[in-house]
Amino acid sequence: MRRAAVVAALFAAATLTVFAQEPKKDEPKKDPEKKDPVKYKSNDRTRPRPKVIDPGTTSTADAPGKPPSDAVILFDGKDLSEWYRSGKKPDDADAVPTWKIENGYAELKGGGINSKQKFGNAQLHLEWATPKEVKGNDQGRGNSGLYIGNFGEVQILDSFENDTYPDGQASALYGKFPPLVNASRKPGEWQTYDIIAHLPKVDDAGKVTRPGIITVLHNGVVVHHAVEFGGKFGEYQLHIQDHGNPVRFRNIWVRKLFDYDVESTPPPEPKKK
Numbered sequence: 541m542r543r544a545a546v547v548a549a550l551f552a553a554a555t556l557t558v559f560a561q562e563p564k565k566d567e568p569k570k571d572p573e574k575k576d577p578v579k580y581k582s583n584d585r586t587r588p589r590p591k592v593i594d595p596g597t598t599s600t601a602d603a604p605g606k607p608p609s610d611a612v613i614l615f616d617g618k619d620l621s622e623w624y625r626s627g628k629k630p631d632d633a634d635a636v637p638t639w640k641i642e643n644g645y646a647e648l649k650g651g652g653i654n655s656k657q658k659f660g661n662a663q664l665h666l667e668w669a670t671p672k673e674v675k676g677n678d679q680g681r682g683n684s685g686l687y688i689g690n691f692g693e694v695q696i697l698d699s700f701e702n703d704t705y706p707d708g709q710a711s712a713l714y715g716k717f718p719p720l721v722n723a724s725r726k727p728g729e730w731q732t733y734d735i736i737a738h739l740p741k742v743d744d745a746g747k748v749t750r751p752g753i754i755t756v757l758h759n760g761v762v763v764h765h766a767v768e769f770g771g772k773f774g775e776y777q778l779h780i781q782d783h784g785n786p787v788r789f790r791n792i793w794v795r796k797l798f799d800y801d802v803e804s805t806p807p808p809e810p811k812k813k
């Protein structure tokens with residue numbers, strides 16, 4: 541009986557979905573000048589073509605991948621010129637990060653760092669490795685973190701067979717949400733974060749119409765999906781935490797995200813007959 545009710549409910553939902561997607565006949569063409577989320581009709585060939593980019597390559601255990609061509613490169617293994625020491629001003633004489641840079645990675649040393657640039661809606665990529673030689677336990681083992689403004693800290697920690705409080709383990713939204721799964725690699729192995737962050741949407745009257753949203757993938761696995769953050773907040777600097785452990789970093793980049801139809805590449809010229 542219960543199963544029948546579930547099947548009926550699913551069928552009803554499916555039917556509703558079909559009707560919802562059915563295009564209405566005699567629907568007037570949307571006015572592109574009006575603030576309408578759907579500016580174009582289906583299959584409209586006048587619609588801007590999505591910008592053409594080179595997607596780059598994915599990283600391997602041994603080597604970092606090539607970032608997408610439209611990414612802002614924050615660390616390519618050579619220098620930390622896109623960062624300055626936390627607690628300093630970017631132009632201070634002693635603002636240059638003191639981290640050790642060798643073999644294409646930067647190793648945490650002498651304080652956290654802030655990005656010089658600010659970001660809003662963005663796709664963030666960062667790779668990190670905790671020390672191969674395990675020292676300490678709990679929060680004292682390979683601790684660092686990526687701070688993303690009001691979204692808080694995406695925790696970096698050696699969480700491979702290292703128990704701690706769940707909302708403080710690797711890839712937790714620190715103090716708020718534990719990851720959906722623990723997808724940690726072993727100490728010393730390179731790990732990836734891919735993060736999609738959207739600022740709250742605010743209307744002309746200053747009212748938040750959609751909360752801030754963050755999605756996090758750890759080693760390619762979804763660990764937070766569309767987690768909502770209330771309140772009004774804007775662009776942020778990135779910050780990498782020094783928690784006293786020599787965590788390594790490589791291949792850090794950010795892609796700024798735009799709404800549909802904003803960034804485009806012209807369509808090809810029509811072929812002459």
Ligand code: MG
Nearest residue numbers: 683684685696
């Ligand atoms: Mg931390």
